[in-house]
Amino acid sequence: MKATGIVRRIDDLGRVVIPKEIRRTMRIREGDPLEIYTSNDGEVIFKKYSAINEMSQNASHVADIMFKLAGCPVVVFDRDHVVAVAGVPRKEFSERRVSSSLEEILENRKNYFKVKKEDNSVSPVEGIDRPAVACVPIISTGDVTGAVAFLENGTDNTASELQTNLIQAASQFLGKQVE
Secondary structure (H helix, E strand, C coil): CCCCCCCCCCCCCCCCCCCHHHHHHCCCCCCCCEEEEECCCCCEEEEECCHHHHCHHHHHHHHHHHHHHHCCCEEEEECCEEEEEECCCHHHHCCCEECHHHHHHHHCCCCEECCCCCCCCECCECCCCCCEEEEEEEEECCEEEEEEEEECCCCCCCCCHHHHHHHHHHHHHHHHHHC
């Protein structure tokens, strides 16, 4: 655990304000769920809760099936990180952050499909220059909880009808699993 040097007081309702700098660094947004842990030493630890991460094994199975059916790499994200992959090295993608372009897609609740080779590309994983052919948010009980993305596979760099339908079905399936 790393000390920040920031001290906050609890108000009369038992609330503590998490400083803006920490919220920005940890990508904690208004309404985000936080899990609370305690230790025998008197520590209270807040951890961002990710329903998609809780079901990472199911997300891995979905990614594997999608990869087999569509023939291109698949990445499943929660709101902040890569949760599951298929068709690419797990070590390379594991725990990588969501890129700002994918974050924008999630914030706007948009689907992204690369229809023409000339379309602007979206690289959904921060630090990895591997464009996506499709990205769809995972929505559960009205909230965006993550995303599913197909990455370019080198041969066809546009989203096929099969990929479009498959990624939408996978997103809806994962959204229902979270509920």
